[in-house]
Amino acid sequence: MLCIPDGMRSSAIDPIVKNLNGPNAPDFHSIVNEKYDRLPKEGWKPSWGRISPLPLTGDTALLTNLVVNAFDEYERCCLSLTQGSDLLYYDAFVIPALQGVPSPVLKHYLSGKLTAPWGVRRLDVSIDKDGNPLVWETDEHPGGVADAYALDMAYGVNQTRWKLAIASLTKRGKLIFVVSSKWSSVYVQEMRWLAEQWDKVGAGSVAMVTTDELDQLQVGHDGQLYHRVSDGPRHKVGTIWRLFPLFEIDQRLMDLVDMASAGTIAMVPEVAPWGNKAWLGIFWELHDYFRQHMSNASFELLQKTIPPSSLVRSQRDFPQTVGMCTIASYEELRQLGGQARNNLVLKVAGATEQSTRSYGVYLGKTFTNTRWPEQVDKAFAAGAPVLLQQYRAPATYTIPVWSVLNELGRLQPEDFNCRVLLRPWYINGMLVSCPVLACPTNMSKTHGCVDAAQIPLDLG
Numbered sequence: 229m230l231c232i233p234d235g236m237r238s239s240a241i242d243p244i245v246k247n248l249n250g251p252n253a254p255d256f257h258s259i260v261n262e263k264y265d266r267l268p269k270e271g272w273k274p275s276w277g278r279i280s281p282l283p284l285t286g287d288t289a290l291l292t293n294l295v296v297n298a299f300d301e302y303e304r305c306c307l308s309l310t311q312g313s314d315l316l317y318y319d320a321f322v323i324p325a326l327q328g329v330p331s332p333v334l335k336h337y338l339s340g341k342l343t344a345p346w347g348v349r350r351l352d353v354s355i356d357k358d359g360n361p362l363v364w365e366t367d368e369h370p371g372g373v374a375d376a377y378a379l380d381m382a383y384g385v386n387q388t389r390w391k392l393a394i395a396s397l398t399k400r401g402k403l404i405f406v407v408s409s410k411w412s413s414v415y416v417q418e419m420r421w422l423a424e425q426w427d428k429v430g431a432g433s434v435a436m437v438t439t440d441e442l443d444q445l446q447v448g449h450d451g452q453l454y455h456r457v458s459d460g461p462r463h464k465v466g467t468i469w470r471l472f473p474l475f476e477i478d479q480r481l482m483d484l485v486d487m488a489s490a491g492t493i494a495m496v497p498e499v500a501p502w503g504n505k506a507w508l509g510i511f512w513e514l515h516d517y518f519r520q521h522m523s524n525a526s527f528e529l530l531q532k533t534i535p536p537s538s539l540v541r542s543q544r545d546f547p548q549t550v551g552m553c554t555i556a557s558y559e560e561l562r563q564l565g566g567q568a569r570n571n572l573v574l575k576v577a578g579a580t581e582q583s584t585r586s587y588g589v590y591l592g593k594t595f596t597n598t599r600w601p602e603q604v605d606k607a608f609a610a611g612a613p614v615l616l617q618q619y620r621a622p623a624t625y626t627i628p629v630w631s632v633l634n635e636l637g638r639l640q641p642e643d644f645n646c647r648v649l650l651r652p653w654y655i656n657g658m659l660v661s662c663p664v665l666a667c668p669t670n671m672s673k674t675h676g677c678v679d680a681a682q683i684p685l686d687l688g
Contacts, residue, residue: 229359230648230664230685231285236628239281241639245630247382249273254378254421259414266678268637277633278644278681283383284627284664286650288687292659294353294361294533295652298526300345302511305521306502307344309510310337321514324541325506328578328612332482333474337501341489346503346654347496348469353533353650354622354674361650362620363533367584368503369473374418376653376661377425379684386661386687393655394426398433400494401466402455404445405436406484408472411581415471433463439472442480453484453493467494474499474579496655506577509539509615536618539577543608551618558608561616562601564592569600573619578612586673591619594672622647624669629681644681649674662687 247253249271256275257267267277309322326334336342350372352365380386397403403426407419416438423436435455437444445465448454456462468484477485477499488495497503511518511534519527536551543558553568555561564572569592576588588610590603607614625646630639646666653661662685667674676682 229287229290229355229361230625230650232625232627233282233285236280236282237641241279241281241630244279244281244382245639248279248378252425253382254374254418256375256378256418258417260678264678266633268632272632274682275676275678276680276682277678278629278631278642278666279639280627280629280681280683283385283684283686285686285688286662288659290361291650291652291662291687293525294363294529295349295351295654295659296657298522298529298533299349299351299366299654300657301522301526302518302530303344303346303500303502305518306507306510307342307500308521309514309517310342310501311340321510321539322501325504325510325539325577325613326501327541328580328610329474329501330477330579332479333477333485333499333579336482336485336489336499339489342500343498344500344502346498346500347494347656349497349503349654351650351652351654353652354620355648355650356620357623359623361533362535362622363508363530364535364617365505366503366508367497369412369470369497371412371415371471372651372663373653374415374422375682376651376663376684377422379663379682380661381425383684383686385684389658389660389687391429393658393660394429394434396656396658397467397469397496398430399466401433401464403430403434403467403469404455404465405434405469405471406442406445406481407436407438408476409438409440411473411476411584412471419471439476439481445484447487451492453487465493467496469496470499473581473584475581504577504579505575505583505615506539506613508534508617509537509577509613512537513539535573535620538616540608540614540616548616550616553618555616558604562604564600565597569593569595571619573617574604574607575615575617576607576610576612577615578610580610580612582607582610583612586675589673591672593619622674625666627666627681627683633679645669646681647671647674650685659687661685 350370426434453465454462572592574590576582582588631642666681
């Protein structure tokens with residue numbers, strides 16, 4: 229699934245470091261919390277302290293089958309469920325899974341105007357000890373596209389894929405990144421950089437606005453959407469790239485969603501319910517439905533890669549079975565101990581702040597008997613469904629890197645013992661990029677931090 233090229237240790241690190249810190253490189257370092265910042269104070273733009281001299285390689289065919297083919301089919305199945313063609317499924321599974329979704333968005337979901345598959349998706353994929361991929365997340369408004377592009381450009385990989393993706397996103401008209409000034413404020417600087425870079429590739433066809441700058445988007449007399457800065461020329465908008473969460477959608481943003489529903493513009497990622505992690509539980513609960521409506525190859529691939537999951541709608545929604553473990557009641561879940569708890573992950577689903585950025589993710593093996601009941605109560609207090617998943621231990625790797633996380637703050641070689649998270653990007657039917665986030669093995673969650681390495685995957 230993942231290969232570390234021969235010659236990693238002997239390869240020169242200076243060209244990569246120069247590219248990542250060059251005058252045209254984005255300054256990811258500026259968003260690092262000072263409390264955790266152990267990076268060089270000057271001349272260092274990455275937000276991570278370990279650098280690989282070469283990109284990694286992997287099974288591109290398997291990734292394509294998973295990210296493109298299987299998830300296209302998965303989303304089409306989810307769409308058929310939201311359309312209510314089978315009221316038993318609809319009332320029992322779909323409606324409960326939409327708890328916490330704002331009323332205007334819920335009406336949009338139920339309007340019958342949704343389309344599948346999405347134009348943009350990003351999965352979170354780990355690798356188990358047998359080398360198999362595991363899909364833990366499909367994000368409804370994923371961040372990190374600037375990281376993916378910057379890494380690929382620094383290492384000189386996947387560039388043709390990016391050119392094709394940018395062309396597909398700008399063919400209808402101008403591409404506008406709309407970034408939340410609140411929830412997604414951490415992405416504003418890097419997304420401005422990305423818009424500038426893509427604008428050069430797309431010959432003046434890409435820009436970014438925050439939700440505080442929506443007055444730059446105006447509807448013309450012809451009913452089309454236009455982008456205009458101050459007294460400058462106006463440009464017809466073809467596509468909105470959405471970097472704002474469902475729980476922040478107000479009337480101004482809902483107007484954009486409605487224009488996308490009407491086909492006036494495209495919006496990616498689309499506002500559709502299957503970005504909610506609750507649907508990973510529905511996949512397992514409606515196994516037979518997905519089996520009947522997917523190809524055998526795609527269904528079997530998802531069955532292997534989506535960990536056994538169960539969606540709990542409320543504290544009364546028991547018993548639940550996750551893999552080989554049956555939990556009879558909410559109180560039994562609270563008192564779960566030993567191996568049963570170690571093999572369990574709780575995730576807040578729904579459209580809430582707790583369902584994003586790993587805030588509402590609780591790994592059973594990281595809590596004591598005293599703290600576990602508190603975390604269970606906290607998860608259910610969010611007022612949204614909770615996903616129970618079977619935990620599968622990830623593989624560990626030793627990757628030769630160069631690190632500045634030392635007393636001198638200078639690049640020194642290191643054999644980095646780590647776990648990895650692959651974040652493959654799908655754009656308009658193509659697997660475009662797949663950054664690999666590598667974190668120390670002593671971290672309970674694999675997420676961005678100064679101790680990490682970010683390494684591109686050369687998709688060939």
